[in-house]
Amino acid sequence: MMGIVTSGRKKAKNFMSMEEYKKQFKEELGINPYAGTLNILSPYKKILEEMDGIMVRGFIRKGKKYGGVKCFPVKIGRLKAAIVIPEKSKEEYLEIISKHNLREKLQLKDGDKIKIKFVPFLKWRRKYLLDCEEGKKKARIKIYYENPLLKNPLIEGCEERKGNKVLPSRIVASMIFEGNEKENFKKLLTWTKKRYSIMYPPILIDYGQLKEWQLEIKWNTA
Numbered sequence: 658m659m660g661i662v663t664s665g666r667k668k669a670k671n672f673m674s675m676e677e678y679k680k681q682f683k684e685e686l687g688i689n690p691y692a693g694t695l696n697i698l699s700p701y702k703k704i705l706e707e708m709d710g711i712m713v714r715g716f717i718r719k720g721k722k723y724g725g726v727k728c729f730p731v732k733i734g735r736l737k738a739a740i741v742i743p744e745k746s747k748e749e750y751l752e753i754i755s756k757h758n759l760r761e762k763l764q765l766k767d768g769d770k771i772k773i774k775f776v777p778f779l780k781w782r783r784k785y786l787l788d789c790e791e792g793k794k795k796a797r798i799k800i801y802y803e804n805p806l807l808k809n810p811l812i813e814g815c816e817e818r819k820g821n822k823v824l825p826s827r828i829v830a831s832m833i834f835e836g837n838e839k840e841n842f843k844k845l846l847t848w849t850k851k852r853y854s855i856m857y858p859p860i861l862i863d864y865g866q867l868k869e870w871q872l873e874i875k876w877n878t879a
Contacts, residue, residue, distance in 0.1 A: 658699060658701055658772070658773045658774075658775065658835060658867075659699070659770055659771070659772055659773070660697030660698060660699045660751065660770070660771055660773055661697060661698045661699075661768065661769070661770055661771075662695065662696070662697055662760075662765045662766065662767055662768065662769045662770075662771060663696050663697060663698050663750050663767055663768075664696065664767055665694065665696040665748070665750065665752070666748070670692045670693050672723075672743075673690050673691065673692040673693060673694065673754065674692045675718070675723070677716045677718065677723070678690075678713065678723075678726070681713040681714065682713065682728075682739075682754065685711050685713060685728065686711065686728055686730060686739050686754075687737070688737065688738070688739060688754060688755065688756055689756050690754040690755065690756065691754070691755060691756055691757055691758050691759075693758065694741070694752035694753055694754055695738075695752070695753040695755070695759040695760060695765070696748075696750045696751070696752055696753075697750060697751050697753065697771065697773070698749070698750050698751075699750075699751050699773075700866070701751075701866060701867055702749070702750070702751050704864045704865060704866060704867050705729065705740065705742060705751070705867075706742060707864065708729075708833070708864065708867075708869065709727075709780060710727040710728050710729045710742070710778075710780060711727070711728040711729070711730070711778060711779070711780050712725055712726070712727060712728070712780075712781075713725060713726040713727075713728060713741075715744070724743055724744035724745040725743075725744050726741050726742065726743050726744065727741070727742045727743075727744070728740065728741050728742075729742075729775065729778070729833060730775070730776045730777075730778045731753070731773050731774060731775055731776060732773075732774045732776055733753070733755075733759065733763065733771060733772070733773055733774075734763070734772075736755055736757060736759070736762065736763075737755065737756070738753050738754060738755040738759070738773075739753065739754050739755075740752070740753055740773070741753070741754050753773070775832065775833040775834060776832075777830060777831065777832045777844065777845050777848040777849070778830075778831055778832075779828060779829070779830055779831075779874075780828075780829055780831055781827070781828060781829075827873055828853075828873070828874050828875065828876075829871050829872065829873055829874070830845060830848070830849045830853065830871070830872045830873075830874050831845075831869055831870065831871050831872075832844060832845035832848075832869065832870045833867055833868070833869050834867070834868055834869070834870070835866060835867055835868070838861065838868065838870075841868075841870060842859065842870050845859075845870045845872065846872075849872055849874060852877065853874040853875060853876060853877055854874060854875050854876075854877055855872050855873070855874055856873045856874060856875055857872075857873040859871065859872050860872075
């Protein structure tokens with residue numbers, strides 16, 4: 658994914674300094690973030706806002722509520738980083754965190770183009786509510802996600818199921834990409850097999866310009 662470096666509103670420094678966020682970024686992403694973000698303009702911002710990433714929880718501090726943050730692990734060159742999308746953000750740009758001051762490390766200035774590479778990551782799928790049409794031998798299941806970031810329900814076929822059923826959270830290995838499906842699936846498969854066992858066949862989700870491979874997995878206990 659290509660992005661164009663731009664200036665932000667210089668609000669990120671305060672948020673990146675909060676221990677409640679910093680602790681979760683370290684736990685979920687393995688990043689102890691520099692107090693600031695690199696801001697980029699990208700046509701994929703709206704697509705990423707619709708996608709399900711790694712969630713960093715919000716919290717309340719001194720009576721003030723701070724929202725959750727959706728994260729996507731990436732690399733810029735060889736540097737580990739993550740795109741972060743605050744729930745309350747209305748900015749026109751994407752924000753990227755890293756342990757480095759990326760502007761200084763990469764000697765970037767406004768208007769520079771940079772290449773951002775998505776990397777495989779784990780996420781927890783929230784609970785589903787299956788709403789089946791009753792009285793039919795073959796019905797349709799509407800799957801509603803509890804995660805508010807997913808606005809549209811997925812629809813799948815089912816046989817002779819009735820009523821509503823809540824399914825538990827699941828662990829999913831994901832790879833967001835643009836371009837070659839086969840090549841990116843191979844990357845996800847290689848990454849997954851080193852750590853986990855695959856439970857179900859892969860799912861390819863097409864968001865238009867970006868796509869996502871998903872594999873439902875379980876921890877290897879051996």
